[in-house]
Amino acid sequence: MPGFLLDLDGTLYSGDRPIPYAADFIxxxxxxxxxxxxxxxxxxxTPEQVAAHLKQTGIPASPGEVFTSSQAAALYMTDEGLSGQTVFCIGEGGLRQALQEAGFTLLADDAPPEAQAAAVVQGIDRAFSYGKLMTAVRFIRRGARFVLTNPDHLLPWNGELTPGAGSIASSIERASETAPVVIGKPSPIIMRYAVAKLGLPPEDIWAVGDNLNTDIRGGVDAGCRSALVLTGLADEHNYKAQIAATGVTPELVCRHLMELADHIGSRS
Ligand SMILES: [Mg+2]
Incomplete structure (x- = not known):
């Protein structure tokens, strides 16, 4: 009985719009x-907000079925022995909640120069500013870890491409001259936690998504099976060029998710 690691945007919904066959597949x-x-x-x-958003697009979901790069970042920092420490967070509600639930203390955005932080943890932050950049760089230059939730540098949003967490990270990396530890797909860190949560060997897990560089690369590198869906970043017109450009080849290419169900159903 194979398990599944399912991407969300471009795979199960597109922004606020349902994607055909996604609810049938779930x-x-x-x-x-x-x-x-x-x-x-x-x-x-937060996982609660993700589940609510899924429900809005016609897919019943519970927070316990959700695993975000913010939760993975908090787990990683705990595993690295940073439990209970003070950190500087550049991010939104999902990241702040994950860190606080894991027992980390968050510094204020206008932390004084003498404050200490064990890590700078950064995700998408649509209120990013020069002041936050300066504070993050100060901490990292003094030896704080630099942890990045996800490397995505562009996000499709209402028909245009907007800067993602990876683009903010580039400014911090440039000024601190320190590369971040990347948590989200395709990093083996989030894949390791996700595979462990499913409790199956990687070869019995399908990584499913619309992004070759993150969903599929992460799955392939983790030893999972992989299915690219042509409902988001990859579509019927561009996927061959994307495979050539990324050098990442999915095991299966599906026009929609029920093609994946049919593929598995016909083989079980
Ligand atoms: Mg996606």
């Missing part, structure tokens, strides 16, 4: 008892 997974996780690089939403 229904099929539930009826057949396939283990799965909603696995997202988006650090801005």
């Amino acid at each position: 229904g099929w997974l539930r009826r057949n008892g396939h283990p799965f996780l909603f696995l997202t690089n988006n650090s801005s939403r």
Whole structure:
């Protein structure tokens, strides 16, 4: 019985719009008892908000079925022995909640120069500023870890491309002259946690998504099976060029998610 790591935006919904067959696919997974996780690089939403958004687009979901790059970042920092320490967070509600729930103390945005931080943890922050950049760089230059929730440098939003967490990270990296530890897809860090949560060997898990560089690369590198869906960043017109450009080849290419269900159903 294979399990599934499912990307969200471009795979199960597109912004606020449902994607055809996505709700059918989740229904099929539930009826057949396939283990799965909603696995997202988006650090801005809490698991509760992700589940609510899924419901809005027609897919019943519970927060416990969601695993975000923010939760993975908090787990990673705990595993690195930073439990209970004070950190500087550049991010939105999802990241702040994940860090606080894991027991980290968050410094204020206008932390005084003498403040100490064990790490700078950064995700998408649509209120990013020169002041936050300066504070982050100061801490990292003094030896704080630099942890990045996800490397996505551009996000499709209402038909245009907007700067993602990776673009903010580039400014911090440039000024601190320190590369971040990247948590989200395609990093093995989030993949390791996600595979462990499913409790299956990687070869029994399908990584599913619309992004070759993150969803599919992460899955392939983790030893999972992989299915690219042509409903988001990749579509019927561009996917061959994207495969050539990224050097990442998915095991399966599907026009929509029920093609994946049919592929698996016909083989079980
Ligand atoms: Mg996506």
